[in-house]
Amino acid sequence: MKQAKLLTDAERKRVSAVINAHRYPIRNHAIFALSFFAGLRACEIAGLRVGDVFEDSGKVRDTIYLAATQTKGDDSATVLISKRLAKALAAYAAQHPRHIAKQDASLFFSAKGGGFSAQTIVNLYARFYKLAGVKGASSHSGRRQFLTELADKGINARVIQALARHKHLNTTMRYIELNENKMRNAIELI
Template sequence: MKQAKLLTPAEQKRVYAVIDAHRYSVRNRAIFAFSFFAGLRACEISALKVGDVYDADRVVRDTVYLNANQTKGDQANTVLVSKRLSKALSVYAAAHPSHVSSPNAAMFFSAKGGGFTAQTIVNLFARFFALAGIKGASSHSGRRQFLTDLADKGVNVRVIQALARHKDISTTQRYIDYNESKLRNAIELV
Protein backbone atom coordinates (compact mmCIF):
# COMPACT_ATOMS: atom_id res chain seq x y z
CA MET A 1 0.00 0.00 0.00
CA LYS A 2 1.40 3.38 -1.02
CA GLN A 3 1.82 5.88 1.79
CA ALA A 4 0.19 9.29 1.72
CA LYS A 5 2.55 12.03 0.59
CA LEU A 6 4.18 14.34 3.11
CA LEU A 7 3.89 17.98 2.14
CA THR A 8 6.83 20.34 1.82
CA PRO A 9 6.47 23.75 3.51
CA ALA A 10 5.83 25.30 0.06
CA GLU A 11 3.07 22.75 -0.66
CA GLN A 12 1.49 23.45 2.72
CA LYS A 13 1.40 27.16 1.88
CA ARG A 14 -0.21 26.40 -1.49
CA VAL A 15 -2.89 24.26 0.14
CA TYR A 16 -3.73 26.95 2.68
CA ALA A 17 -3.84 29.58 -0.10
CA VAL A 18 -6.37 27.40 -1.94
CA ILE A 19 -8.36 26.87 1.26
CA ASP A 20 -8.38 30.62 1.96
CA ALA A 21 -9.76 31.30 -1.52
CA HIS A 22 -12.71 28.99 -0.79
CA ARG A 23 -16.09 30.10 0.51
CA TYR A 24 -15.85 27.99 3.69
CA SER A 25 -12.20 28.70 4.46
CA VAL A 26 -12.55 28.87 8.26
CA ARG A 27 -14.35 25.52 8.39
CA ASN A 28 -11.87 23.91 6.01
CA ARG A 29 -8.87 25.24 7.93
CA ALA A 30 -10.32 23.70 11.10
CA ILE A 31 -10.78 20.36 9.31
CA PHE A 32 -7.18 20.44 8.06
CA ALA A 33 -5.99 21.48 11.54
CA PHE A 34 -7.47 18.31 13.07
CA SER A 35 -5.48 16.27 10.58
CA PHE A 36 -2.16 18.18 10.63
CA PHE A 37 -2.08 19.22 14.32
CA ALA A 38 -3.75 16.23 16.01
CA GLY A 39 -3.39 13.41 13.51
CA LEU A 40 -7.09 12.62 13.26
CA ARG A 41 -8.34 10.31 10.52
CA ALA A 42 -11.14 11.37 8.16
CA CYS A 43 -13.61 9.05 9.92
CA GLU A 44 -12.73 10.62 13.28
CA ILE A 45 -13.06 14.18 11.98
CA SER A 46 -16.47 13.43 10.48
CA ALA A 47 -17.67 11.77 13.70
CA LEU A 48 -16.92 14.78 15.92
CA LYS A 49 -19.77 16.58 17.65
CA VAL A 50 -19.61 20.22 18.73
CA GLY A 51 -19.77 19.15 22.40
CA ASP A 52 -16.70 16.95 21.92
CA VAL A 53 -14.64 20.01 21.04
CA TYR A 54 -16.21 22.96 22.90
CA ASP A 55 -17.50 23.36 26.43
CA ALA A 56 -20.85 25.04 27.24
CA ASP A 57 -19.21 28.48 26.98
CA ARG A 58 -17.91 27.71 23.46
CA VAL A 59 -14.35 27.47 24.71
CA VAL A 60 -12.12 24.89 23.02
CA ARG A 61 -11.49 21.90 25.28
CA ASP A 62 -7.86 20.94 25.91
CA THR A 63 -8.73 17.28 25.36
CA VAL A 64 -11.18 15.72 22.91
CA TYR A 65 -12.62 12.40 24.04
CA LEU A 66 -13.49 10.06 21.18
CA ASN A 67 -16.12 7.40 21.87
CA ALA A 68 -15.54 3.91 20.50
CA ASN A 69 -17.99 4.54 17.65
CA GLN A 70 -15.97 7.61 16.57
CA THR A 71 -12.67 5.80 16.04
CA LYS A 72 -11.20 3.45 13.46
CA GLY A 73 -10.46 0.71 15.99
CA ASP A 74 -13.78 0.97 17.86
CA GLN A 75 -11.98 1.88 21.09
CA ALA A 76 -12.49 5.08 23.02
CA ASN A 77 -9.51 7.41 22.92
CA THR A 78 -8.34 10.88 23.80
CA VAL A 79 -6.86 13.57 21.59
CA LEU A 80 -4.80 16.34 23.13
CA VAL A 81 -5.46 19.78 21.66
CA SER A 82 -2.34 21.80 20.84
CA LYS A 83 -2.22 25.59 20.84
CA ARG A 84 -2.21 25.66 17.01
CA LEU A 85 -5.27 23.42 16.83
CA SER A 86 -7.01 25.40 19.56
CA LYS A 87 -6.41 28.62 17.65
CA ALA A 88 -7.99 27.22 14.46
CA LEU A 89 -10.97 25.92 16.48
CA SER A 90 -11.40 29.27 18.26
CA VAL A 91 -11.52 31.03 14.88
CA TYR A 92 -14.12 28.47 13.73
CA ALA A 93 -16.25 29.11 16.84
CA ALA A 94 -16.05 32.87 16.33
CA ALA A 95 -17.10 32.52 12.68
CA HIS A 96 -19.99 30.16 13.46
CA PRO A 97 -21.25 31.00 16.98
CA SER A 98 -24.78 29.68 16.48
CA HIS A 99 -23.49 26.37 15.13
CA VAL A 100 -21.07 25.73 17.98
CA SER A 101 -23.77 26.42 20.57
CA SER A 102 -25.47 23.10 19.72
CA PRO A 103 -23.42 20.41 21.52
CA ASN A 104 -25.05 17.48 19.70
CA ALA A 105 -24.61 18.98 16.23
CA ALA A 106 -22.00 17.58 13.88
CA MET A 107 -18.79 19.55 14.29
CA PHE A 108 -18.51 20.27 10.58
CA PHE A 109 -21.52 21.14 8.48
CA SER A 110 -21.94 20.97 4.74
CA ALA A 111 -23.51 23.65 2.57
CA LYS A 112 -26.31 21.15 1.86
CA GLY A 113 -27.09 20.82 5.54
CA GLY A 114 -26.09 18.15 8.02
CA GLY A 115 -22.68 16.88 8.91
CA PHE A 116 -19.88 15.52 6.79
CA THR A 117 -19.39 11.82 6.23
CA ALA A 118 -15.92 10.28 6.29
CA GLN A 119 -16.03 10.08 2.49
CA THR A 120 -16.93 13.78 2.26
CA ILE A 121 -13.86 14.61 4.36
CA VAL A 122 -11.69 12.39 2.12
CA ASN A 123 -13.12 14.13 -0.96
CA LEU A 124 -12.52 17.57 0.57
CA PHE A 125 -8.84 16.81 1.15
CA ALA A 126 -8.50 15.38 -2.38
CA ARG A 127 -10.13 18.46 -3.87
CA PHE A 128 -7.86 20.94 -2.10
CA PHE A 129 -4.71 18.94 -2.82
CA ALA A 130 -5.68 18.73 -6.50
CA LEU A 131 -6.43 22.45 -6.67
CA ALA A 132 -3.01 23.12 -5.12
CA GLY A 133 -1.38 20.86 -7.74
CA ILE A 134 -0.15 18.29 -5.22
CA LYS A 135 -0.07 14.69 -6.40
CA GLY A 136 0.02 11.71 -4.03
CA ALA A 137 -1.47 13.54 -1.03
CA SER A 138 -4.62 12.28 0.64
CA SER A 139 -6.70 12.74 3.78
CA HIS A 140 -4.02 10.68 5.54
CA SER A 141 -1.21 13.10 4.62
CA GLY A 142 -1.93 15.33 7.60
CA ARG A 143 -1.83 12.40 10.01
CA ARG A 144 1.44 11.20 8.53
CA GLN A 145 2.86 14.73 8.59
CA PHE A 146 1.86 15.13 12.25
CA LEU A 147 3.66 11.94 13.29
CA THR A 148 6.74 12.56 11.14
CA ASP A 149 7.08 16.14 12.42
CA LEU A 150 7.01 14.84 16.00
CA ALA A 151 9.74 12.33 15.20
CA ASP A 152 11.81 15.02 13.45
CA LYS A 153 11.62 17.09 16.62
CA GLY A 154 13.04 14.21 18.67
CA VAL A 155 9.84 13.01 20.34
CA ASN A 156 10.16 9.44 21.61
CA VAL A 157 8.44 6.88 19.38
CA ARG A 158 6.41 5.54 22.35
CA VAL A 159 4.99 9.03 22.88
CA ILE A 160 4.24 9.30 19.17
CA GLN A 161 2.52 5.90 19.34
CA ALA A 162 0.28 7.16 22.14
CA LEU A 163 -0.56 10.35 20.23
CA ALA A 164 -1.30 8.30 17.10
CA ARG A 165 -3.54 6.02 19.14
CA HIS A 166 -1.86 2.92 17.66
CA LYS A 167 -1.86 -0.41 19.50
CA ASP A 168 1.34 -1.60 17.86
CA ILE A 169 4.52 0.49 17.68
CA SER A 170 5.40 -1.02 14.29
CA THR A 171 2.33 0.70 12.85
CA THR A 172 3.57 4.03 14.17
CA GLN A 173 7.04 3.45 12.74
CA ARG A 174 5.58 2.97 9.24
CA TYR A 175 4.13 6.49 9.41
CA ILE A 176 7.43 8.19 10.18
CA ASP A 177 9.32 9.25 7.09
CA TYR A 178 13.08 9.49 6.74
CA ASN A 179 15.38 10.51 3.92
CA GLU A 180 19.10 10.90 3.27
CA SER A 181 19.19 14.41 4.71
CA LYS A 182 17.67 13.21 7.99
CA LEU A 183 20.10 10.29 8.10
CA ARG A 184 23.08 12.62 7.54
CA ASN A 185 21.85 14.98 10.26
CA ALA A 186 21.49 12.02 12.63
CA ILE A 187 25.05 10.79 12.20
CA GLU A 188 26.39 14.27 12.88
CA LEU A 189 24.90 14.07 16.38
CA VAL A 190 27.54 11.51 17.38
Protein backbone atom coordinates (compact mmCIF):
# COMPACT_ATOMS: atom_id res chain seq x y z
CA MET A 1 0.00 0.00 0.00
CA LYS A 2 1.44 3.38 -1.04
CA GLN A 3 1.73 5.84 1.84
CA ALA A 4 0.88 9.53 1.65
CA LYS A 5 3.96 11.72 1.42
CA LEU A 6 5.35 13.42 4.49
CA LEU A 7 6.12 17.07 3.88
CA THR A 8 9.47 18.69 4.56
CA ASP A 9 9.56 21.99 6.43
CA ALA A 10 10.23 23.78 3.12
CA GLU A 11 7.21 22.10 1.50
CA ARG A 12 4.97 23.02 4.43
CA LYS A 13 6.10 26.65 4.11
CA ARG A 14 5.36 26.59 0.37
CA VAL A 15 1.89 25.18 0.98
CA SER A 16 1.25 27.84 3.63
CA ALA A 17 2.39 30.58 1.24
CA VAL A 18 0.10 29.25 -1.50
CA ILE A 19 -2.84 29.16 0.94
CA ASN A 20 -2.07 32.76 1.97
CA ALA A 21 -2.05 33.86 -1.68
CA HIS A 22 -5.55 32.51 -2.43
CA ARG A 23 -9.10 33.23 -1.34
CA TYR A 24 -10.21 32.10 2.12
CA PRO A 25 -6.74 31.63 3.64
CA ILE A 26 -7.95 31.47 7.25
CA ARG A 27 -10.56 28.83 6.43
CA ASN A 28 -8.05 26.81 4.43
CA HIS A 29 -5.39 27.02 7.15
CA ALA A 30 -8.00 25.73 9.64
CA ILE A 31 -8.81 22.79 7.34
CA PHE A 32 -5.10 21.92 7.02
CA ALA A 33 -4.62 22.35 10.78
CA LEU A 34 -7.30 19.76 11.54
CA SER A 35 -5.28 17.21 9.59
CA PHE A 36 -1.76 18.21 10.63
CA PHE A 37 -2.50 18.92 14.31
CA ALA A 38 -5.28 16.42 15.09
CA GLY A 39 -4.94 13.76 12.40
CA LEU A 40 -8.47 14.13 11.05
CA ARG A 41 -9.38 12.44 7.79
CA ALA A 42 -11.06 14.36 4.94
CA CYS A 43 -14.41 12.67 5.65
CA GLU A 44 -14.18 13.67 9.32
CA ILE A 45 -13.36 17.29 8.48
CA ALA A 46 -16.27 17.43 6.03
CA GLY A 47 -18.61 15.96 8.66
CA LEU A 48 -17.82 18.53 11.35
CA ARG A 49 -20.59 20.82 12.54
CA VAL A 50 -19.97 24.16 14.23
CA GLY A 51 -21.25 22.75 17.55
CA ASP A 52 -18.73 19.91 17.40
CA VAL A 53 -15.85 22.39 17.55
CA PHE A 54 -17.24 25.54 19.20
CA GLU A 55 -19.21 26.13 22.38
CA ASP A 56 -22.33 28.33 22.24
CA SER A 57 -20.13 31.23 23.34
CA GLY A 58 -17.91 30.79 20.27
CA LYS A 59 -14.99 29.45 22.30
CA VAL A 60 -13.06 26.53 20.80
CA ARG A 61 -13.79 23.28 22.63
CA ASP A 62 -10.81 21.31 23.99
CA THR A 63 -12.30 18.05 22.67
CA ILE A 64 -14.28 17.11 19.57
CA TYR A 65 -16.70 14.22 19.94
CA LEU A 66 -17.31 12.63 16.55
CA ALA A 67 -20.52 10.67 16.07
CA ALA A 68 -20.29 7.29 14.34
CA THR A 69 -21.73 8.87 11.17
CA GLN A 70 -18.82 11.34 11.06
CA THR A 71 -16.00 8.77 11.12
CA LYS A 72 -14.46 6.30 8.70
CA GLY A 73 -15.09 3.21 10.82
CA ASP A 74 -18.65 4.06 11.89
CA ASP A 75 -17.54 4.21 15.53
CA SER A 76 -17.85 7.35 17.61
CA ALA A 77 -14.50 8.95 18.46
CA THR A 78 -12.84 11.61 20.57
CA VAL A 79 -10.36 14.11 19.12
CA LEU A 80 -8.27 16.28 21.41
CA ILE A 81 -7.61 19.90 20.40
CA SER A 82 -4.05 21.16 20.82
CA LYS A 83 -3.23 24.81 21.47
CA ARG A 84 -1.90 25.18 17.91
CA LEU A 85 -5.10 23.80 16.43
CA ALA A 86 -7.25 25.90 18.76
CA LYS A 87 -5.43 29.01 17.55
CA ALA A 88 -6.21 28.22 13.88
CA LEU A 89 -9.85 27.46 14.72
CA ALA A 90 -10.19 30.64 16.81
CA ALA A 91 -8.89 32.68 13.86
CA TYR A 92 -11.53 31.06 11.66
CA ALA A 93 -14.24 31.84 14.22
CA ALA A 94 -13.10 35.46 14.51
CA GLN A 95 -13.47 35.86 10.76
CA HIS A 96 -16.94 34.23 10.65
CA PRO A 97 -18.71 35.00 13.97
CA ARG A 98 -22.23 34.84 12.50
CA HIS A 99 -21.55 31.43 10.98
CA ILE A 100 -20.03 30.12 14.24
CA ALA A 101 -23.26 31.12 16.02
CA LYS A 102 -25.12 28.45 13.96
CA GLN A 103 -24.30 25.35 16.02
CA ASP A 104 -25.94 22.92 13.56
CA ALA A 105 -24.27 24.34 10.42
CA SER A 106 -21.39 22.62 8.63
CA LEU A 107 -18.15 23.90 10.11
CA PHE A 108 -16.69 24.83 6.73
CA PHE A 109 -18.65 26.38 3.91
CA SER A 110 -17.89 27.23 0.30
CA ALA A 111 -18.28 30.54 -1.51
CA LYS A 112 -21.76 29.32 -2.49
CA GLY A 113 -22.63 28.85 1.18
CA GLY A 114 -22.93 25.07 1.21
CA GLY A 115 -20.95 22.68 3.35
CA PHE A 116 -17.95 20.75 2.04
CA SER A 117 -18.15 17.12 1.04
CA ALA A 118 -15.28 14.73 1.76
CA GLN A 119 -14.36 14.87 -1.95
CA THR A 120 -14.29 18.68 -1.85
CA ILE A 121 -11.83 18.51 1.06
CA VAL A 122 -9.69 15.96 -0.84
CA ASN A 123 -9.72 18.23 -3.91
CA LEU A 124 -8.78 21.26 -1.82
CA TYR A 125 -5.69 19.48 -0.47
CA ALA A 126 -4.75 18.27 -3.96
CA ARG A 127 -5.10 21.77 -5.38
CA PHE A 128 -2.86 23.42 -2.81
CA TYR A 129 -0.25 20.66 -2.94
CA LYS A 130 -0.12 20.94 -6.72
CA LEU A 131 0.15 24.74 -6.63
CA ALA A 132 2.96 24.43 -4.07
CA GLY A 133 4.77 21.90 -6.26
CA VAL A 134 4.53 19.10 -3.69
CA LYS A 135 4.35 15.77 -5.49
CA GLY A 136 2.96 12.64 -3.81
CA ALA A 137 1.07 14.48 -1.06
CA SER A 138 -2.63 13.85 -0.50
CA SER A 139 -5.40 14.63 1.95
CA HIS A 140 -3.91 11.88 4.14
CA SER A 141 -0.44 13.49 4.32
CA GLY A 142 -1.36 15.67 7.29
CA ARG A 143 -2.72 12.67 9.23
CA ARG A 144 0.43 10.67 8.52
CA GLN A 145 2.61 13.67 9.41
CA PHE A 146 0.74 14.08 12.71
CA LEU A 147 1.30 10.44 13.71
CA THR A 148 4.94 10.32 12.54
CA GLU A 149 5.82 13.53 14.41
CA LEU A 150 4.33 12.11 17.60
CA ALA A 151 6.47 8.99 17.18
CA ASP A 152 9.56 11.09 16.45
CA LYS A 153 8.98 12.92 19.73
CA GLY A 154 9.00 9.62 21.63
CA ILE A 155 5.28 9.33 22.30
CA ASN A 156 4.23 5.79 23.25
CA ALA A 157 2.77 3.77 20.36
CA ARG A 158 -0.44 3.01 22.30
CA VAL A 159 -1.00 6.74 22.85
CA ILE A 160 -0.47 7.37 19.13
CA GLN A 161 -2.91 4.54 18.34
CA ALA A 162 -5.55 6.18 20.55
CA LEU A 163 -4.97 9.60 18.96
CA ALA A 164 -5.19 8.01 15.50
CA ARG A 165 -8.44 6.30 16.51
CA HIS A 166 -7.21 2.97 15.12
CA LYS A 167 -8.53 -0.33 16.45
CA HIS A 168 -5.24 -2.14 15.77
CA LEU A 169 -1.72 -1.03 16.63
CA ASN A 170 -0.34 -2.52 13.41
CA THR A 171 -2.49 -0.05 11.43
CA THR A 172 -0.96 2.84 13.36
CA MET A 173 2.55 1.52 12.86
CA ARG A 174 2.12 1.60 9.06
CA TYR A 175 1.63 5.36 9.26
CA ILE A 176 4.91 6.06 11.00
CA GLU A 177 7.80 6.85 8.68
CA LEU A 178 11.05 5.00 9.23
CA ASN A 179 14.37 5.90 7.67
CA GLU A 180 18.04 5.18 8.22
CA ASN A 181 18.65 8.51 9.93
CA LYS A 182 16.02 7.75 12.60
CA MET A 183 17.43 4.26 13.14
CA ARG A 184 20.97 5.63 13.50
CA ASN A 185 19.77 8.20 16.05
CA ALA A 186 18.01 5.41 17.96
CA ILE A 187 21.06 3.20 18.31
CA GLU A 188 23.12 6.16 19.50
CA LEU A 189 20.84 6.38 22.55
CA ILE A 190 22.45 3.19 23.93
